[in-house]
Amino acid sequence: IVVNPIPGGPSERVGIMPGDRVIDVDGKNVAGIGLKNSEVFKMLRGDKGTQVTVRILRRNSSKPLEFNIIRDKIPIHSLDASYMIDDKIGYIKLNRFALTTESEFLEALLKLKEEDMQHLILDLRGNGGGYLNASVALADHFLKEKKLIVYTEGRNSPKTDFIATTKGELQEGRLVILIDEGSASASEIVAGAVQDWDRGIIIGRRSFGKGLVQNQLPLPDGSMVRLTVARYHTPTGRVIQKPYNPNELESYYSELTQRYNNGEFFHADSISIPDSLKYFTLNTGKVVYGDGGIMPDIFIPVDTTHYSEYYGKLIRKGIINQFIHTYIDKNRSNLKRNYGSFEKFNKNFTVNQNIIDELLTFAENQGLESDSDGFNTSKDEILIQLKALIALNQFSTNYYFQIVNQNNKALQKAIDVLNSWDSYKHLVKD
Structure with missing residues (x-):
């Protein structure tokens, strides 16, 4: 599944979109046969200027779409x-x-x-x-x-x-x-x-x-x-x-x-x-x-207030990311229709109980044993991550950080310092 084509990259230039499913690379089937991501990446990569043809499934399209991508340098942003x-x-x-x-x-x-x-x-x-x-x-x-x-x-x-x-x-x-x-x-x-x-x-x-x-x-x-x-x-x-x-x-x-x-x-x-x-x-x-x-x-200090072993496993095993891909794939059109801008999304979108229940069921299906105490300890952090990852998929990395930073203690301290500068003048030269 394409999470987000790299801005300015060759895939974005030909119209590859978030949520697209790659099913074929240069005539070779890559879907449903147990290939690792690394194997698919190897097929997609090649010398600059050469062409690779991919077929993708796009939600709400009646048949696969074919794209001819000219390989180029991939911009890596700082x-x-x-x-x-x-x-x-x-x-x-x-x-x-x-x-x-x-x-x-x-x-x-x-x-x-x-x-x-x-x-x-x-x-x-x-x-x-x-x-x-x-x-x-x-x-x-x-x-x-x-x-x-x-x-x-x-x-x-x-x-x-x-x-x-x-x-x-x-x-x-x-x-x-x-x-x-x-x-x-x-x-x-x-x-x-x-x-x-x-x-x-x-x-x-x-x-x-x-x-x-x-x-x-x-x-x-x-x-x-x-x-x-x-x-x-x-x-x-x-x-x-x-x-x-x-x-x-x-x-x-x-x-x-x-x-x-x-x-x-x-x-x-x-x-x-x-x-x-x-x-x-x-x-x-x-x-x-x-x-x-x-x-x-x-x-x-490192903030461990909302950390639990259950949350750690959700992250380490990639379960939250996998769930978000599935959730967005099913709800992409609704998200675009109801939250066309980040401002509207940030203000009005809430991770409701239905989404939480879907995540917990998905995690169990992935082999992660349920842990209500662990979930409750980390609930606030999990809700922030879910909303931020949806923003990442729907908009950009910039908006992911706008959400995850909202409760970040180091950032909140930085804001406090800037707003109370006179109290910290001994640390700087004005």
Whole structure:
């Protein structure tokens, strides 16, 4: 089933729609014969410029439809969401740092400015990083000319500085950046630069701690080896890379699990950092910390209030996603007729008891044992996920995040900080 054709991709250009069922690829049947998705994907992929013919079943069509798709590069976007939270606060979420990240960010930022945005929340949670140049270009928009953004230095690699230019589109105004343990590399460069120059407030949990510069060296057999030649340093000199002992590989790779077990995801005071790893920001002299990763100015614990093992299984086994595909396939025309816009959908659509009962029955049919206590514990979260996934299928990723963010504690704290800025002035330079 086609969930959503990628915007601007070759399938969307020929008219493939959400809910379409692929039954045939280049004359070969792929429906109802037990093929894995990966096998179908392999049949669909090929060299740029070549053609693949697919036949699909579309609800309310009397016969299969045939499409000739010219294979092309698939656009992979960095921007997950951008919207106005209220009449002053804008929100942008990035999922990676790639060649198009700066242009996507700028396009979103300028649109928000047209809507009279005064303050920005930049969400880098779960953003595993990407290109160094993309992170430098993004940070450049927040810092004034000639400010150091990041530098690299290694045992045999001379220090290289990356400096802000005059192009910054958001050098003034209130700024909050959200990070967590999934924010790494390029995300940490941006957060570290903003924090060290007291340009904005960092909210969330300690970031991953990935800050190595590596060169790829080709080997005769066609493989490659990555050689670490330098490390990233924030403007105050903090090393982004978390400590690494070659004799304790298992400990290094399980470091996030250790953080969880040590309580770091739940209690800010569970992190013990020696005085030797204290640094001072470059404008206000605020204490910040090294030892790998970026420590937030305001800590937000992992929220387990609505978590249950039952909910975990619904997610891990993909049952909620499968159910949504089935539900939308049956109700697509009604959804379009009754909720033609996201605004109407967000205001008027409710996950009612009938939908809940359908989900519970579907889950049982998928082999998940019923658990009323677990469901009741996680009910609010399940209802939000169901509505958000319908919005994702009917509209776009942007609207998915508008719904799931409504009860997000880190985002709510960011909004509170921006609206009560005077109470947090000690964390920034106005």
